[in-house]
Amino acid sequence: MKRQETINSYRNVIEGHVAKAPLGSMPIQQVTADDIEGYYLALKLASSSINIHHAVLSQAFRIARKKKLISVNPMIDVERADRDDGRRAIRRFSTPARRCCSDRSTAAMHGRRSART
Numbered sequence: 001m002k003r004q005e006t007i008n009s010y011r012n013v014i015e016g017h018v019a020k021a022p023l024g025s026m027p028i029q030q031v032t033a034d035d036i037e038g039y040y041l042a043l044k045l046a047s048s049s050i051n052i053h054h055a056v057l058s059q060a061f062r063i064a065r066k067k068k069l070i071s072v073n074p075m076i077d078v079e080r081a082d083r084d085d086g087r088r089a090i091r092r093f094s095t096p097a098r099r100c101c102s103d104r105s106t107a108a109m110h111g112r113r114s115a116r117t
Contacts, residue, residue, distance in 0.1 A: 013056045017043065028061075029070055033077035040081065047081035054080050 018024045023031065023039040036057060040050050058075045065073045
């Protein structure tokens with residue numbers, strides 16, 4: 001059984017970040033690896049924190065795949081953040097992920113869907 005501290009950390013990832021991000025309002029069947037990488041880029045956190053988000057999302061998508069809610073797990077194509085020794089994470093995400101993140105974040109701020117959705 002998970003310690004309460006771990007459970008609180010995972011809850012914070014979901015309620016404090018994922019649910020508030022454009023990713024959190026997408027139907028799970030439409031989420032792509034680029035969407036997840038874009039979400040990571042928007043976080044602007046240290047790699048160790050991003051890797052906690054990665055672990056939570058990985059488990060959620062594993063469960064969704066097992067329950068046949070999705071046919072493909074997009075986390076298969078998403079890498080953990082690079083180690084950063086206490087500095088901001090060095091991101092190696094693709095240009096489409098950067099563009100996707102920017103488009104969706106801008107659209108979300110204006111209350112509309114981006115052209116890529």
